[in-house]
Amino acid sequence: MQAMVVNRWGEKSVLATRPDPQPGPGEAVMKVRAAGVGLTLLNMRTGSFGGVTPRIMGHELGGDIVATGSGVTHIAVGDRCAVYFYLTCGHCRWCRGGRETLCERFGGYVGVHRDGGFADYVCLPAANFLPIPAGLDYEAAAIAADAVNTNWHCMRERARLNPHDTVLLIGAGGGVGIHGVQVARLFGARVIAADVSEEKLALARQWGAADTINVRAVADVAAEARRLTDGRGVDAAVDYVGHGHTFQAAIDSLAVGGRAVIVGVGTGPASVDPRSLIQTERVITGSRHSTRTELIETMEIMARGLVRPVVGMRAHFTEVESVFDAIRAETLLGRGALEYA
Numbered sequence: 001m002q003a004m005v006v007n008r009w010g011e012k013s014v015l016a017t018r019p020d021p022q023p024g025p026g027e028a029v030m031k032v033r034a035a036g037v038g039l040t041l042l043n044m045r046t047g048s049f050g051g052v053t054p055r056i057m058g059h060e061l062g063g064d065i066v067a068t069g070s071g072v073t074h075i076a077v078g079d080r081c082a083v084y085f086y087l088t089c090g091h092c093r094w095c096r097g098g099r100e101t102l103c104e105r106f107g108g109y110v111g112v113h114r115d116g117g118f119a120d121y122v123c124l125p126a127a128n129f130l131p132i133p134a135g136l137d138y139e140a141a142a143i144a145a146d147a148v149n150t151n152w153h154c155m156r157e158r159a160r161l162n163p164h165d166t167v168l169l170i171g172a173g174g175g176v177g178i179h180g181v182q183v184a185r186l187f188g189a190r191v192i193a194a195d196v197s198e199e200k201l202a203l204a205r206q207w208g209a210a211d212t213i214n215v216r217a218v219a220d221v222a223a224e225a226r227r228l229t230d231g232r233g234v235d236a237a238v239d240y241v242g243h244g245h246t247f248q249a250a251i252d253s254l255a256v257g258g259r260a261v262i263v264g265v266g267t268g269p270a271s272v273d274p275r276s277l278i279q280t281e282r283v284i285t286g287s288r289h290s291t292r293t294e295l296i297e298t299m300e301i302m303a304r305g306l307v308r309p310v311v312g313m314r315a316h317f318t319e320v321e322s323v324f325d326a327i328r329a330e331t332l333l334g335r336g337a338l339e340y341a
């Protein structure tokens with residue numbers, strides 16, 4: 001098969017020929033039909049998520065099962081499937097308690113700790129393949145499996161949005177953020193979108209943001225969020241960028257009782273006055289991806305058309321580096337998508 005291989009972390013992926021994968025016991029092989037591309041992949045390619053090289057990346061995937069190993073009963077050849085991103089044990093207290101992304105025996109990430117789907121075929125534990133519902137295409141199912149389900153978990157379980165809430169989304173025009181705008185609207189919340197360009201903010205407005213903040217045009221994002229909420233602050237703030245200064249803006253934007261949630265993986269510290277947390281019962285927390293059940297729910301929501309995939313660029317999977325270039329240049333609006341025809 002053809003595959004895009006990262007020979008060493010920090011280097012670009014290159015086209016190579018690899019043997020077609022064969023499924024071992026409990027595994028299955030999928031012919032990849034579509035993939036999503038986002039900033040997480042660029043962070044992973046630096047080596048900061050661990051894993052060994054050479055490696056085939058790619059975890060937002062949709063396709064058809066073409067082979068199953070012994071003992072696999074819940075999926076069969078011909079099934080249309082999406083891929084679950086995390087390699088979990090399935091047996092620990094967190095896996096059994098409905099919070100599997102906190103797995104005690106976490107095996108790592110598809111596309112980092114085992115080969116992913118920027119290739120004709122991908123071989124994974126069968127438990128990582130989930131059927132795509134009727135009415136959802138491969139590309140939408142691929143994007144469901146990180147760019148959307150991350151928001152489903154975040155908004156419902158961590159930001160705990162209600163229809164009377166105002167939520168600030170920092171990085172709202174990015175691949176995950178633009179779907180966050182839609183999911184936050186599903187919970188009825190008013191959305192304030194913050195991002196670095198007018199193009200990204202226009203996209204956020206198009207998908208339901210009521211107000212926008214251009215972070216390169218205002219001196220103080222938190223002050224602007226307060227101005228847009230009559231001085232009260234926001235009930236929730238979600239940071240898709242994840243640098244210390246962006247998460248600080250999220251914390252400083254909160255109303256009494258507000259929730260600041262970090263989703264993006266950046267660098268640098270943020271600070272908080274512990275005493276203020278007593279006086280305000282503000283919550284400062286993180287949101288870690290999504291469970292399998294939440295991915296199934298996300299695909300059902302998308303099959304009903306309640307959240308739509310926002311794709312700003314398409315390329316053949318052998319041209320994935322051109323999508324990375326657009327992400328690095330901050331010109332990609334929404335998600336990148338790869339084709340396999």
Ligand SMILES: [Zn+2]
Nearest residue numbers: 089092095103
């Ligand atoms: Zn576990």
